[in-house]
Amino acid sequence: MTATPAPGAELRLAGLVKRYAGAAAVENVDLSVGSGEFLTLLGPSGSGKTTTLSMIAGFTEPSGGSVVCDGVEITAVPPHKRGLGMVFQNYSLFPHLSVRENVEFPLRQRGVPKPERARRALEALELVELRARASARPAQLSGGQQQRVALARALVFEPRLLLMDEPFGALDRALRERLQIELRRLHQELGVTVVFVTHDQEEALTLSDRIAVFNEGRIEQIGTPEELYARPGTLFVARFIGESNALRGRVSDGVLASEGGVRVPANGLPDGPAVAIVRPERLRVSGAPEAVDGCALDGRIRDITYLGAQRRVEITTDDGPVIVRSGTETPAPGAGESVRLSWAAADTAIFPTPDDATETRNPWTASLAPSTSSSPR
Known part of the structure; x- marks a missing residue:
């Protein structure tokens, strides 16, 4: 990994829409993510957060709107040409390859020479404190270790934008909290822009510079963890964020x-x-x-x-x-x-109350502007 990493990418979603059989899974999402920012898409199941992440990654084709990365529209660019790192909940490791070979895989796909990719893979494993297990197979690792290998694989080619889809959802609480701390450390060290999906509000509050709260395919409110907790803009946000x-x-x-x-x-x-x-x-x-x-x-x-x-x-x-x-x-x-x-x-x-059709937004907080700060917390 380079000693002075390039700044994280800037991301902008404009009017993003996804419909299935006429029903909107995502409806008119506008969102800007600053360079080096850690932004979390938070919401209940079916709220549209994972579909939005999938459209950023290129796995799902939008029904409308655009995805722009560093000023270049990538809406129609295939996933493998977007240069984004991706970490899934289910790890997606190759069982027949060693840990080091799994981490090397993105570099091999990019034609990096064998000595160079071995060196960079070991450096990435050092970042996640798994260099000593480089020769092991995934089946010989714990769930938390496998997730750290998946993170090293996503970081090894030094992407400027990292997408993470509920990466800690299958882990027990203690391990999840430890990996959250490690992820915050890596984010601060590398300066990569992160878009993170979770339904766990505590995880979102712990990790994020800003949080976009999704509900029924739309963004209810965007703000820092402190803003969302202390000054919720809608009744849904007030009930969903914290007790x-x-x-x-x-x-x-x-x-x-x-x-x-x-x-x-x-x-x-x-x-x-x-x-x-x-x-x-x-x-x-x-x-x-x-x-x-x-x-x-x-x-x-x-x-x-x-x-x-x-x-x-x-x-x-x-x-x-x-x-x-x-x-x-x-x-x-x-x-x-x-x-x-x-x-x-x-x-x-x-x-x-929601049955009052005239207004469901709190006038005390409706004018709250999203923070433009992108410094790590």
Whole structure:
């Protein structure tokens, strides 16, 4: 691998569409990825994220729109001529070849002389800490090691754009977290542009410079992990990114009144049904009679789960079950005790409910512009 790698490629998708039998799997996706950026396509199954990645790679032909890499349109260019690295969930290693020979394969396809490709393959294996297993066959490796071989193979010809389709989805949690750390290190060292697909929100928050949240073939919102978590632009994003509490009610004269009696300022929202979203870590728990500033809701502790550095407390209220996450450094009320929940009104995001056809976007965050930063996190 070169000591000073070339900067990552810039990618732009313009009006990208894919239809199957008249049904849209991807509908009018516009997306720009900066040089060296780590962008994640996040969404539930069937949301269009993998189809979008497949169109970038050239495996799926778009029904409309364009794919542009470094200012050159590659929409009609065959996959093998796009110069992109690709890592799949199922590894796709050749069982009859050694680890080194698997990594060499892209170089052999490109006509690189044997001594040169052997040297570069060993360097790529060094990057993923597998040089000592160069002579092994894939069947002799663990699942995590095989995935690292697949990553080395994708990086060995020094692509400027790396595509990854749920590469850690089949691994156990501990191994997945370790490989996430390794991938972040490699991304920072090599400066390659990465487009990563996952349905795992925690993985997306850990790895990404920016995240594009997909839903029903469209991008709901693009932003940094911090922006999406703290300032979700739609009710779908608020519910999909991180754990949240939903308090249903109605907006009237600029105030949302929940079914349990909570009143929250809702300036700018039309009168009608709405839902208030509050993150579990924003809630404070105190004794029931205690007066509080901001929003308050009474309830009774139903269950407490110890999570090491945190407690997850489930509380029954007139607004339904509410989850609180708090530190373990101080004693907590016990199950069955009455408590008062409180939080700042500014920590509440309010959305008209989906059955309100006039608006489903939060006017507090709808104008949030996607970050243009492409520096690794």
